[in-house]
Amino acid sequence: MKRRRLIALLLTAVTATSLVTGCGKGKDKSSEDGVKEFTAFFAVPNPEINDDNEIQQMIAEKTGAKVKETWLTGQTAEEAVGTLIAGGEYPDFIEGAGGQKQLYDAGALVALDDYLDDYPNIKEFFTEQEWDSLRQDDGHIYWIPQFSNIYGEERTCEHNDEAFWIQTRVLKWAGYPEVKTLDQYFDLIARYNEENPTMEDGTANIPYTIMCEDWRYFCLENAPMFLDGYPNDGCCLVDPETHKVSDYNTTPTAIAYFKKLNEEYKNGLVDRESFTQTYDEYIAKLSSGRVLGMVDQWWDFAFTAGDAIKSAGLDKQGCSYVPLPITIDEGITNQWHNSGGVVNASSGLAISVSCEDVEGALKFVDDLLEQDIHDLRFWGVEGVDYQVDDEGVFGRTDEMRTQCADTAYKASHLCTYSYFPQWLGTSRDGINAMKPAEQEGEFYDALKDDVKECFDAYGAKSYVDMLGKNDSPGSWYPMWSYSNTYTTDTDAGMAWTKIGEVKHEYLPKVVMADNFDSAWKDYMKKYEECKPEDFLEDLQKEADRRIKEAEKYK
Amino acid sequence: MSAITKKKKKQVENEPKVPITWKEIKKQKVLLFWSAVIVLYGIIFYYLPLGGWLMAFQNYKPAKGLLHSEFVGLEKFRRLFSDDTFVRVIRNTLAMGVINLVVTFVMAIIFAILLNEIRLKNTKKVIQTVSYLPHFLSWIIVTGILHDALSGTGIINELLRNLHIIDHSIDFFAHPSYFWPIVAFANVWKETGWNAIIYLSAITAIDPSLYEAAAIDGAGRFGKIRYVTLPGIKSTIIILLLMNVGNVLNAGFEIQYLLGNGLVKSVSETIDIYVLKWGISQGDYAIGTAAGIFKSVVSILLIVIANQAAKRSGEERLY
Structure with a gap:
């Protein structure tokens, strides 16, 4: 009896204490060997690396710090960020992607401008003008955009952006023809599929599929912008001469493009599951090599489906993707690819108010930009992941390449700290590229044979050559870095959100419609109700502001 | 939440009338302790969060918090x-x-x-x-x-x-x-x-x-x-x-x-x-x-x- 009572009391005590401690904070920052440990959350999906990752450990030994990174899973960026704000506790490092502005509004971020001068590598990362463009409305800098920053000479081989992609087998079958317009593109796919309806093993091809899930519906919605020869402003068109902002959703090209999709849907060329598939299902489809063509951003499929096609050996059947310079009519200069680094001022790496060691955190970011650590992040360990020839040029053997594309190896060995600031362009040694994919020799050697053959046929050396290079558009560019910061507090933001809602629902309807014209009319009616003019006016103001701002530095 | 309070009400009605003496309290101390824990749990997890309902009547901004956000009455509704x-x-x-x-x-x-x-x-x-x-x-x-x-x-x-x-x-x-x-x-x-x-x-x-x-x-x-x-x-x-x-x-x-x-x-x-x-x-x-x-x-x-x-x-x- 007594024993029972004792147990009962004990249980009560345990419950009571757990109630109390449940609300407390339990934070222990540094681990046993004196290495500082930081936490980070990035509101983008990415695979997590192992806790005992080898290169992470090596970087920790050199810099005295390591970061436990967590990524977005099964939510949108805004949901994840909104939940963090509601909870009021943050990891040390944070990148909110689409929710960055909300973090700033909630007062969750530490102003960095007073610290910057102490960290030469961070300071060097941007020019004064670029740093100024990062100032928020209170005049402070809160985040550091990590990407698209070029050191020394630009070295681009990959087209890390959007395009109409096509499998090399289709081009090869047709004898590598010039494909320049939307009609030619679908015509080629139709003809190929008629004669070769299946893959080698008898699986039916999927001629054209469209990714539409959530924010990835850009694969459906923004092609009209590129088809008219405009660069990726993302939310509008900006006339390069008059700087007048206009809407790409309602142009004749938009109508022509969706009408074409509607026709090809009825012809059975457009995958019937396009509008209901999840991203995972989409990647699985691409990985199987069945999909002949689609619109997508390189980073959205190449490191998943692209690598899967390679490791399954499907490149031997010609299932690798290459981009095509598609416009709506011939004679329009396409701007699928633009050179020059673009600062995405709308989001970046920030340090949260929950971080207790801001200096330590910035020191770590600074260290990550040191050349030897940068090499470790992106090239790996010398002799293991890459080799150096007599002239100091980095390269990889075939085994190294296969190994570095292997998911298990990536998790256990490689650690790029991929959402921390990083350089593109030429290394400080003046010879190599900052990243392997930009090293011309290494890039070309790493290509699969079907892609090489295709490039040779078009006289191209890289993906970029397939499309042609363009200069950076202008000082307003890119407008998406502004529209990404919209919240529903403003009329423009409200209109932008509502337009998104309407497009998500009606664009698939338009493509699937029996009667395109009436479906388009319904869509336009709903579209006008969202007051797009509010949002276009606001964009015009921002474009003008940016152009004016840039003139100050000339 | 409502089910818990209701159950309690019922208990009170059905309880035989026992005068509350120190002896009685001592006898039931484990029971009392447990109920205190559960009542506490109810208050902390069901009733205190209701304070957040104030938000609905404010133009709530996380940076300002519950205490300093501007009240807008039924505007949000x-x-x-x-x-x-x-x-x-x-x-x-x-x-x-x-x-x-x-x-x-x-x-x-x-x-x-x-x-x-x-x-x-x-x-x-x-x-x-x-x-x-x-x-x-x-x-x-x-x-x-x-x-x-x-x-x-x-x-x-x-x-x-x-x-x-x-x-x-x-x-x-x-x-x-x-x-x-x-x-x-x-x-x-x-x-x-x-x-x-x-x-x-x-x-x-x-x-x-x-x-x-x-x-x-x-x-x-x-x-x-x-x-x-x-x-x-x-x-x-x-x-x-x-x-x-x-x-x-x-x-x-x-x-x-x-x-x-x-x-x-x-x-x-x-x-x-x-x-x-x-x-x-x-x-x-x-x-x-x-x-x-x-x-x-x-x-x-x-x-x-x-x-x-x-x-x-x-x-x-x-x-």
Whole structure:
């Protein structure tokens, strides 16, 4: 009896204490060997690396710090960020992607401008003008955009952006023809599929599929912008001469493009599951090599489906993707690819108010930009992941390449700290590229044979050559870095959100419609109700502001 | 929350009158300690968070906090009800809630009665175990299975095609009219076995002599079900119905969130999704809270009405 009572009391005590401690904070920052440990959350999906990752450990030994990174899973960026704000506790490092502005509004971020001068590598990362463009409305800098920053000479081989992609087998079958317009593109796919309806093993091809899930519906919605020869402003068109902002959703090209999709849907060329598939299902489809063509951003499929096609050996059947310079009519200069680094001022790496060691955190970011650590992040360990020839040029053997594309190896060995600031362009040694994919020799050697053959046929050396290079558009560019910061507090933001809602629902309807014209009319009616003019006016103001701002530095 | 307070009330009414003396308190100290813990738990986790309801009457900004945000009265509620989307979302929630309630409820009772009629003990046990296993799967897995089974190359379409019922695969998730039935089906598949357990136990509590008497009076199997089993579990049915009515607005979040897409948005979004989208994603916590308050108030009203109705007709009731 007594024993029972004792147990009962004990249980009560345990419950009571757990109630109390449940609300407390339990934070222990540094681990046993004196290495500082930081936490980070990035509101983008990415695979997590192992806790005992080898290169992470090596970087920790050199810099005295390591970061436990967590990524977005099964939510949108805004949901994840909104939940963090509601909870009021943050990891040390944070990148909110689409929710960055909300973090700033909630007062969750530490102003960095007073610290910057102490960290030469961070300071060097941007020019004064670029740093100024990062100032928020209170005049402070809160985040550091990590990407698209070029050191020394630009070295681009990959087209890390959007395009109409096509499998090399289709081009090869047709004898590598010039494909320049939307009609030619679908015509080629139709003809190929008629004669070769299946893959080698008898699986039916999927001629054209469209990714539409959530924010990835850009694969459906923004092609009209590129088809008219405009660069990726993302939310509008900006006339390069008059700087007048206009809407790409309602142009004749938009109508022509969706009408074409509607026709090809009825012809059975457009995958019937396009509008209901999840991203995972989409990647699985691409990985199987069945999909002949689609619109997508390189980073959205190449490191998943692209690598899967390679490791399954499907490149031997010609299932690798290459981009095509598609416009709506011939004679329009396409701007699928633009050179020059673009600062995405709308989001970046920030340090949260929950971080207790801001200096330590910035020191770590600074260290990550040191050349030897940068090499470790992106090239790996010398002799293991890459080799150096007599002239100091980095390269990889075939085994190294296969190994570095292997998911298990990536998790256990490689650690790029991929959402921390990083350089593109030429290394400080003046010879190599900052990243392997930009090293011309290494890039070309790493290509699969079907892609090489295709490039040779078009006289191209890289993906970029397939499309042609363009200069950076202008000082307003890119407008998406502004529209990404919209919240529903403003009329423009409200209109932008509502337009998104309407497009998500009606664009698939338009493509699937029996009667395109009436479906388009319904869509336009709903579209006008969202007051797009509010949002276009606001964009015009921002474009003008940016152009004016840039003139100050000339 | 409401169930707890109600239970306590009942206890107070039924307790025999014992004078509260120190001796009595000492005797019951463990009990008292435990109740204190539970009351504390209730206060901390159910009542204190209600302070957050203040948000709904403010133009809430996280940077300013609850204390310094500007009060706007019922402005947020006004905006909520002038929003077509919110009205549509209420419709969806109610529709799916009612469909789910009716279908899962009826199926569970039928299933329990059928299961009870099985004579072979082992078969019965196996069926019962298999049928309630899906309850332990999370929705993400269930929706994954559904998505695969109903996809263009999934088992359902394959079957229909091979039986020559259809020529082309049906795109189940592209038609708004299929969405509610799919959700109802998923709920039935997942919860029928689990919900049946409580009815099964109610059935076992029926006095066997009643069945014998019914048999002597000439009742067959159906007669027994109609005149003995069903009346025997009537009180259980009513109590569970009452409790579930309050849950109608909890028509679900995961399944609609995971199965929905742009094409079926107009029928798939529930109040919870609305709260997530506008309250959390768009950072308008006030409007999210307002929608949540609306949901709670309607749920309480539903319970009160249903309980009152049960009282009128002289049936079992919650309080």
